[in-house]
Every structure is written in structure tokens, then in C-alpha cells.
Amino acid sequence: MPKLFIAYFLILGYITVIYLLTGPGFDDLTGLMDSKGIGPWLAFGLIFVSFDDHRYNLFKKFLIVSVIVISIFVIYNLIFNGIGLYRGQSLAQYRIYATDLVWITPFVFLMSKNNKKLRTIRVFAIFIGITSALITITRSFLLIYFLVLVFDFFHAKKKTYYVIGALAVGILFIYMLFNTESYSTSFDLLLKRGVEDSRSNQLIGFLRQLNFFDLIVGKGFDPSYYFEGQKSSGIDNQWLKLIWWAGLIPAILYFYLTAIIPFKLFIKKNQDYETRVESFILIIWTLACAGLAIYTTMSIDFFFFVICIIQGRLLYKYSMRREYR
Secondary structure, rough: HHHHHHHHHHHHHHHHHHHHHOOOOOHHHHHHHHOOOOOHHHHHHHHHHHHOOHHHHHHHHHHHHHHHHHHHHHHHHHHHHHOOOOOHHHHHHHHHHEEEEEHHHHHHHHHHHOOOOHHHHHHHHHHHHHHHHHHHHOOOHHHHHHHHHEEEEHHHOHHHHHHHHHHHHHHHHHEEEEEEEEHHHHHHHHHHHHHHOOOHHHHHHHHHHOOOHHHHHHHOOOOEEEEOEEEOOOOOOOOHHHHHHHHHHHHHHHHHHHHHHHHHHOOOOOHHHHHHHHHHHHOOOOOOOHHHHOOOOOOOOOOOHHHHHHHHHHHHHHOOOOHOO
């Protein structure tokens, strides 16, 4: 337990120093709570919330309600606003829903697997999640849902029912594709994006301009590089981005808490199902930060709070079991 507190306060302290030295200062509250300020790392303190069983059970119920509420907003927008004429409109209307759902839905879907009372909500949640990913033409989100379904398939006792359910959902999707013009357009655009490489050139250009010393101490609050002749401060890899502006120390600490511990728990033989699910969610989060999902970042958005609480539950289990030490 003390190691977790030390790691957390080291990250928070290091980020605060960097912000004070290179950021706009505490007078700028927007910058202070920005993804390169201390806001996300204060939110990261939510890892300690789930150290209590009662609070964590309330959190799981809260996520079920959250999936239902967000899904209602998605359905409402579909009925009254449609999908949009082009991807920019779809992203403007649905990205916030799709991004929250891609981290809430897998948890609800997998955790409620053995609860017969939640069977309908479980299927509804994964259907709306995949639908929102298809509407926004976000291939990385669809890949995440595919990994979730593969995980669920291998943990299914009756795979025949699973296959029948998957076929039913597949038939429904095919029906929507052929009978809904806007939905079909989204799918066509998704196929085109599926073969489009939108990141390699960016990463190559970024790495060519990166100084080795920057990897150690970071470049500070507002670094930039040039991509295709234009000044840019964004990069589709959150681990590189964190190292770039904050340096190696907080990146290593966060990687240890976010990736190393969940992986150790995930590969342990005879692991209980709940811990395996939590570990799996964090492994996907680690991959997403590496570029699997470009909307994933350390932030003060709702989905980051969810990830932090799940992560805290894993850290609590890890700290309390001697066999992991």
C-alpha cells in the first residue's frame, strides 16, 4: 500500500513542478486543469476510492445506470438529429457518447455476464456501444469491442448460445446497413478508413524532431513540432506525449501502475473472473494510450474517472495479496 501512495504523490508532485516552471501558472485555471496540468493527476487520486468494497459495489451499479442514460442520449439524437451528412457532423454529435461508452460498456458487459437479471441490459449496452462506434466511424473503438467480444467468448460456458446471439446481432446490423442510407454511408466510410494509415508519417516526423534529452526531463507545458509543414502539439500516442512534455519519471510511474500491475494480475493462473476483467480493461487502456484509440488520454473527462476507479480496485487487490509482492 505505501508504494502506491508514494508512486501517486511522486507523479502529482513532478507534474506540479513542471507546470509551475513551464506552464501559465496557477492564475490560469484552464491551464491548471488541462491534460498537461495537474487536473488529470488530481483525478487520478480516484484510485483510492475503490479500496472500500461498499464504494466499489456502488460504482458498479452507477456504471449500469450510466450506460442506460448515455444510450438514451444516443437513441434520442438518432431519432431527432440523424447521423449527419459527413464524419465531422457525426463526431460533433456522438463522439462524447462513443468515447464514454467504449470504456463503460466493456466493463458493464463483462461484469454482468453471470447475472441473469442484467442479461437484457448487457446485450443492449454492447449493441449501443458498437452502434455509436460505427456512427462515428471510429475503427479503433470497433477493434476494442471486437477484443471484448473475443474475451467474452473464451469465458462463455455455453458457446452455442453465444454464437446464436452473435449471429442475431450480426443479422440486425446487416439489415440496418442495407435499409438505412445514413448508416450504410458510415459503414462505407469506415471501410475506406480501415486501409488508411493516418499515424505512421506523424510518428516518424515526431520522432525525427525529438531530442533524447527531452525524453528524460520533458519539454514542458506547451511543446510543439512540425508535421507536414505545420506546427503541431498533438500526437496519437499518449505514452510518447506524456514522456514528451512531462519527462520519463512520471511516465514510468504511471506505466507501472497502469500496465505492469494489471498485466501481472491478468496472467496469473486461476485468477478470479472479476479481477481478470478489470485487468483486461486496463490492458486495453494501455494499448489505447499507445495509439489504439486516439481519443484516449489522461484528462478530466468522465471516462478517465471510470478508468481510475477500476485501476484503483486492481491496485488495492495487488497491495493486499502477498502472492503478488
